[in-house]
Amino acid sequence: MRLLGIVFSFLCSGAVFAAQYQAHQLDGNTLHIQSDKGKLSLQFYQPEVVEAFYQNNGVKQLPSFSISQQPAALALSVAEAADSLTLSSAALTVKINKAPLRLSYYRGDQLLLAEEQGYFAAENQHGFRFALSKDEKLLGGGQRVLGMDRRGQTFPLYNKAHYGYSTESSQMYFSLPAVMSSNKYLLLFDNSAKGEADLGASNADIMQFSAEGGRSSYVVVAGDTYPALINNYTALTGRQPLPARWTLGNYASRFGYRNEAEARAVVQKFRQLKLPLDALVLDLYWFGPDIKGHMGNLAWDPNAFPQPEKMLADLSADGVNTILVTEPFVLTTSKRWQEAVDAGAIALGPDGKAKTFDFYFGNTGLIDVFNPAAQQWFWQIYQGLAEQGVAGVWGDLGEPEVHPDDTVHAIGMANEVHNAFGHQWADMVYNGMRRNFPKQRPFIMMRAGAPGSQRFGMVPWTGDVERSWGGLKPQVELALSMGLFGFGYIHSDLGGFAGGEQFDKELYIRWLQYGVFQPVYRPHAQEHIAPEMVFHDSHTIETLRPWLNLRYQLLPYNYTLAYQNSLTGMPLMRPLFFYKDSFADAANTTLMDEKNSYFWGDAFLVAPVTEPGVTSWPVQLPGGVWFDYFNGQRYAGNGKVEVPVTLDTIPVLVKAGSFVPMAELVQSTQHYSSRKLTLHYYADSSVDCAKGEMYEDDGKTPDAIVNGQFERLNFYYLKQDSEQKFELRRSGEYAGKPESRELTLVLHNQSATPSHISVDGRYVQLVPQQARFNRMQNVAWYDKASRQLKVKLDWQADKQQILIR
Incomplete structure (x- = not known):
């Protein structure tokens, strides 16, 4: 019988009884609650991030591997009524029902999430059950090929290889016991053990996480927006360091x-x-x-x-x-087997000796990365x-x-x-x-x-x-x-x-x-x-x-x-429902299902071609105005469009109002330089003002951001009547920073030759030929065929302004 079948059967048999409140104490960021089954601690890490940690009597608890943030000092309040407690931060409220002990989470007056059964323990399983709201979508669970919305699915929480997968997989290499809800909360089941998630599969109104031991804890993350959820979550679990x-x-x-x-x-x-x-x-x-x-x-x-x-x-x-490549397996036939055994690096078996077993590559032991001696070796x-x-x-x-x-x-x-x-x-x-x-x-x-x-x-x-x-x-x-x-x-x-x-x-x-x-x-x-x-x-x-x-x-x-x-924590590849337009949340919820079109940063919308022999490819638009990167075709709205493609192209659209900085081609980043930059701006009548940024450092120094060893280049656009104004700003220092930059500003979707161009009040000559533009400095050139205006300038000052009429 499946794990969840055991748990549900056990729950229905009445063998699991909900805990009953006995007493509480607020200590800094943590509310400690004593129940007849053990302890419950509610710890706030941020105003919108709270952990519920159930520590029932006699239940082994492993450490948290996920939480890395030290709690900030917060002002919390506790209000008590005859049948409940209310724990509040500046942004989040936890309502604690006393009998049975059960938690509900609110952001203002909005109910985000509520325990249904709360914590349960059955045989060697334990976990949590939560009530789901109507039409709520659930994203997450790690690597699965199940569609973006995983509600209605059940799957193992157990990292396992799936060799040669294609269009369907419920269990893969990297599982995550976490979901993001369309109700704007993120839930993390903070448990390292083998388990299972049931996201409304067995009961359409219930979400359940369970595991064989580990840690009986979960974290609720709230936020105004979906990017805010990621920001708060990665502040808790840690953020990716800037790579080389x-x-x-x-x-x-x-x-x-x-x-x-x-x-x-x-x-x-x-x-x-x-x-x-x-x-x-x-x-x-x-x-x-x-x-x-x-x-x-x-x-x-x-x-x-x-x-x-x-x-x-x-x-x-x-x-x-x-x-x-390295692997955590040491074969008994390898040159280091005895060395690893002698160092205490190999995980043990029940007999206390280095455990060996057979798998594809041979007879082996497994390095115990949880053992300090093994780590040292x-x-x-x-x-x-x-x-x-x-x-x-x-x-x-x-x-x-x-x-x-x-x-x-x-x-x-x-x-x-x-x-x-x-x-x-x-x-x-x-x-x-x-x-x-x-x-x-x-x-x-x-x-x-x-x-x-x-x-x-x-x-x-x-x-x-x-x-x-x-x-x-x-x-x-x-x-x-x-x-x-x-x-x-x-x-x-x-x-x-x-x-x-x-x-x-x-x-x-x-x-x-x-x-x-x-x-x-x-x-x-x-x-x-x-x-x-x-x-x-x-x-x-x-x-x-x-x-x-x-x-x-x-x-x-x-x-x-x-x-x-x-x-x-904002990903480089971003889902369409992150679009910052003014259309209703209902549209955002619909976009949650989109699994082919996506954003690359804020500027690009990409839709890979995944079928052979096509001459056009469907692209889901999220709203706003977009331009085909290859031919300049303008698209608008939030429906689906068919974008023509050849073998040389896939749909790549650029958002109106986007700045896209580009560098000269190099054969290795060893030779990369931002001394010469091309800054593309995609103009449109729908966009009156816009901004963009570019980050630069030496590409290799750790902690460059923390230590201030970087430069930020900021770009601003303002349209007023018949004038287009650009402002370029730069600030910060790092080793190897160019003293000045040869910048070519490329304005896309320009319908007519400008009558006047100036940089910091100095007139810029508009030349009639591209060849002359390429040879000269501080000049401009308008290409009628591509509707592009190019302005070349020497960017030396911390702030420069470009005016185009």
């Missing part, structure tokens, strides 16, 4: 490069074809010649990679950062690799892929800590890197984690997706669902990973076109079909070249998205 700029570049990656010659050759191929490249990912073969038998060596195979330090140094000098290996010049860590199979129930970890059994394994692993690597390599921004790509793993710089991906159109279809849904909970760098293996009997050129092109507007640009696949574009025919290369070039030209825009994410 190279993270946003192009990766060469496959399963896998078998030796140093292959690794060097693929980099050389990119350089010869003048296709930008910033990273090289080495899979299993860096530590062994075969797929099986070598996992856990965690050292270079000297036959395949005889001079790793020289290779790493050469690649680094060429602007290529090397990332190595594991970290010293990472430290040695980083000292050699390895730039990034790839943690694979970290669900863990195989995790026997009777595995004994330092803090609990396998099922109690399973979903926190990848999280704890990332914690170890991140803090080790910050401690031992304080001048380096860590890069940590991992397949599994838990709520809060984003604070360790985790870069997750969507696992071993099938190399098919069906595999491409759910990638936006997966990314949006994860991005709502802090994981701004979720991405897919571009081109698809698993299977595929022969190369599907159109599928490959469509997937890599989409990749330009996903957080990490990493084609990756099984090697029988090359994932790197350099190994395909010239037509494929030349079709994709402008797309890869666009990815690099957009570095100023994309890096600014990374900056915004690090401050507020």
Whole structure:
């Protein structure tokens, strides 16, 4: 019988009795309640964030892996009536029914969420039941292919590989015991154990989370808007540190490069074809010649990679950062098995000895990342690799892929800590890197984690997706669902990973076109079909070249998205219901179901083409005015439109009133410079004023934001009668900051040649030919065919104004 079937049967049998209130005490941010079953603490972390932690007598409690915020000092009040208590912050009210003990959460007069059964315990399960309101939508649950609204679904809370998935999956690599509601609350079940979520499947009006042990706690997050929910939630669980700029570049990656010659050759191929490249990912073969038998060596195979330090140094000098795969399994046949056992690094079995078991790669043990001794042993290996010049860590199979129930970890059994394994692993690597390599921004790509793993710089991906159109279809849904909970760098293996009997050129092109507007640009696949574009025919290369070039030209825009994410948790890929227009909430609720069209930052609306042979593609508009990036076609409203496409294009629209900063093309971010900028502005009669920003630093210094080692460039637009005014501002300092910038302002959708242009009151000449414009400084040129006005200026002052009539 399924877990929930057991729990519901147990509840209906009357064997679980609700707790009864006995006493309470307010202590700072926490209301302590004593009941006949144990303790309940209600702790406010922010005015709109409160944790309910039930500690029934005799129930083991594990620590929270998700919560990282220290509570701020808040003014709370408690009012008592005969049958209830009311706990209030400045923004949120918790009403506590005394008999039975039951909680309800209000924002002002609005009921956000109410316990139905509240906390329950049945056999070895415990969890919570909540009442759902009519028409309430629920997003979240982590990686699932179930549609954006997960209400009516039940699914396991257990990180598990789903090899070769496509258009449907209820259980995948990275589960999250959390939902975001259309009623503008976010609910986190703060539990690391194996469990299940029932979001109105067994009972349409009930949402239930349950688990085999762990922690009997949940957190309610409120907010005025959906972005505010993310902001408050990531303040609680931690925000993604700003990654190195190279993270946003192009990766060469496959399963896998078998030796140093292959690794060097693929980099050389990119350089010869003048296709930008910033990273090289080495899979299993860096530590062994075969797929099986070598996992856990965690050292270079000297036959395949005889001079790793020289290779790493050469690649680094060429602007290529090397990332190595590692796994938490140490095979008994590996060179380090006995060393790991002697160090106490291997998780134990019930007999107190290092536990071994069989899985695909061989007979193995599992590193106990919850054990300080194991962490010390594991970290010293990472430290040695980083000292050699390895730039990034790839943690694979970290669900863990195989995790026997009777595995004994330092803090609990396998099922109690399973979903926190990848999280704890990332914690170890991140803090080790910050401690031992304080001048380096860590890069940590991992397949599994838990709520809060984003604070360790985790870069997750969507696992071993099938190399098919069906595999491409759910990638936006997966990314949006994860991005709502802090994981701004979720991405897919571009081109698809698993299977595929022969190369599907159109599928490959469509997937890599989409990749330009996903957080990490990493084609990756099984090697029988090359994932790197350099190994395909010239037509494929030349079709994709402008797309890869666009990815690099957009570095100023994309890096600014990374900056915004690090401050507020706002994902780089954003759902359409985040649109800041004035239409009713009902429209927003409808947009919650949209799983193909999405925002890339605030400026772009993207709809990947996920079917072959089409000449147009449907795009859901959220409202407002949008322009086709390729041909300037204007669209407006909040319906669906058919956008014409060729093999060279997918629907990419730009919002009216958007500023899009772009840089010159480079072959590696090592050579990136914002000395020359092109600033695009998309004008429209519907927009009277607009603003934008650009963030700049040296691309590598940790804590640049905290330490003020950055520059902000702000852009403003104001339309008054027949005049268009632009104001450019810049502030801040960092090493390598350009003293001045050659800026080309490109105004789109300009219907006529201007009669007057000036910069800070100085007249700017309007030249008749583009060739003259390209050669000269402080000039302008109007292109009637494209309806674009270009103004070139030398931006030196902290503030400059441009006037156009």
